[in-house]
Amino acid sequence: MELRHVRSFLAIADELHFGRAAARLHLAQPSLSQHLRQLERSVGVELVSRNSREVRLTPAGVVFRELAGDIVERVQRAEEAARAAAAGRAGTIRVGYNFPAGRRVLPGTLARFDARHREVDVVMAEMRTGPQLAALQDGRLDVAMVYGEPASNGLRSRRLLRVPLVAVVGLEHRWAGRDGVPFEELAGESCILFHRAQSSAMYDAIFSAARASGIRLNVAEEVDDPGATAIIAAVKPLVGFASALRGGFAQAAPGGPGTTTVRLYDPVPLLDLYAVWNADPGPLVESFLRCLPDANDRLRA
Structure with a gap:
């Protein structure tokens, strides 16, 4: 059974006139009749009865028309959805982000994207840099917002934001x-740190500042969850690290973990936040990238 034969039958069913149905489909009438015969052979029953006075649907044709119309409508919607996805107007885009991106980049980006592409679903996941890049490379993410510019030749990136790091300490800490x-x-x-694979750029920025200061860091605990870092700092005399945005938010949140942030200087450890995507992104990702803040709007957090 061919879709064109079904469309020809539906035109006949609507018009109940072979000449009008053929004109509607821009077909010669003999071709329309051939389509109907081929469809009836495929289905195995007569769908249209005609004589010199009238054209009418058989009982089988009435039933077939109801279901065939739904099939053709679904195919048309599928064709439209495919064209929209190819043009970047529909589909799903998966975006990874970290805390500063979630606070400073995503709200405006999503507002612009939704205004232009209401048929596109955006699925978001907050992760550290290392897991984001792994998800981007194995296809679980389409765009990542991470610390540091990735070295992979298969990835493209754009700097969005510069973020200072602060110390996170408990309310009883001497700082x-x-x-x-x-x-x-x-x-x-004594410090709380995380494994380098979780965020190599942040890890390196901390140790680079230590080298510039001529000191060695004493890492007492390694914790990969940022929330757990704050909890530990609240109950132990340890120093954790966070972006100024995350640290300030946690400090201001009601019922927070009982920590405060302290500015670090001489030197100030700084991180660059990047949007990262695969080298051949496709139209949907390109549409999202166009909604990111303009290069002239880059801010320091």
């Missing part, structure tokens, strides 16, 4: 209440 401390004072503290 609590201080506006800021020079980085070299970390020489006398």
Whole structure:
């Protein structure tokens, strides 16, 4: 059974006149009649009865028309959806992000994207940099928002934001209440850190600042979950690290973990936030990338 034969039958069923149905489909009448004969052979029953006075549907044709119309409508919707997806107007895009991206980049980006592409679903997942890049490379994400510019030749990136890091300490820590401390004072503290694979750019920024200060960090615990880092810092005399945005948000949240943030300087550890995508992104991802903040709008968090 061919779809064109079904469409020819539906035109006959609507018009109940072979000449009008053929004109509607821009077909010669003999071709229309041939389509009907081929369809009836495929189905195995007579669908249309005609004589010199009238054209009418058989009982089988009435039933077939009801279901065939639904099939053709579904196929038309599928064709339209496929064209929309190919043009970047429909489908699903999967976006990974970290905390600063979620606070400073995504709200405006999603508002612009939704205004232009209401038929596109955006699925979001908050993750550290390492898991985001792994998900991007194995196809679980379409766009990642991560710290640091990736070195892979198969990825493209664009810098969005510059983010300073701060120290996270409990309310009883001796630094609590201080506006800021020079980085070299970390020489006398025990720290909470994470495994480098979780966020190599953030990890390297911390150790680069330590080298610039001429100190060695004493890493007492390694915790990969940012929320757990704050909880541990709240109950132990340890120093954790967070972006200024995450640290300030956690400090202000009611019922937070009982921590405060302290500015680090001399040097200030800085991170660049990048949008990252695969080298051959497709129209849907390209549409999303066009909604990211313009290069002239890059801000320091």
